Amino acid sequence: MLVGSTWPSGVSARNLAHWSQMFHTANGILMYDFGQNCSESWTQQPFQESCNQAKYGFDTPLQYDLRKVSAPAALFEGTDDLMATQPDSKVLQATWNSTVLFKKIYPKVAHMDFVWARRPVMKQDIINTLWGAADKVV
Known part of the structure; x- marks a missing residue:
């Protein structure tokens, strides 16, 4: 019960599933894996389950094209980060x-x-980085 009373409740189940998928794959940074099981009558509707073929046009999820990432960035890394x-x-x-x-x-x-x-050890570094970049990023 202690975990439930202290952790945020707004994290979607699909987000947690994607983290698990990313942890278990060695194929790069992939989009969400919807699986390969979908009906022939699939039509896109809000919150309806999909499958990779219907979503991406392929049986497996696509890799993100990281070459397209060009925004200024900060890297905050942890030595115990498994994800x-x-x-x-x-x-x-x-x-x-x-x-x-x-x-x-x-x-x-x-x-x-x-x-x-x-008590995040990185708190002040994050704040300083955001304030330092505020006038540089439009």
Whole structure:
């Protein structure tokens, strides 16, 4: 019950499923995997389940084209992050076209510590980076 009383409740189940998919794949940063099971009468409606073929036109989810990412970025990494590992970060940096405004690796920090930590060690760095970039990003 302690977890339920302290964690945000607005995270969608599909978002959590996508994190799990990304953790278990070694094929790059992929779009959401809707699966391959969909009926022939599928028509797109809000909140209706889909499948990869109906959504993407392929049986497997597509990779995001990271070369299209060109916005200035900051990299906040944790050594205990299992969802966005340091090797993943290196692939990201080698692929995208972003200017890195700030980069720091925080020891003993996991992925969700950036969102839910009660005493986030990266808090001031995030604030300073946002304020520093505020006049540069239009």
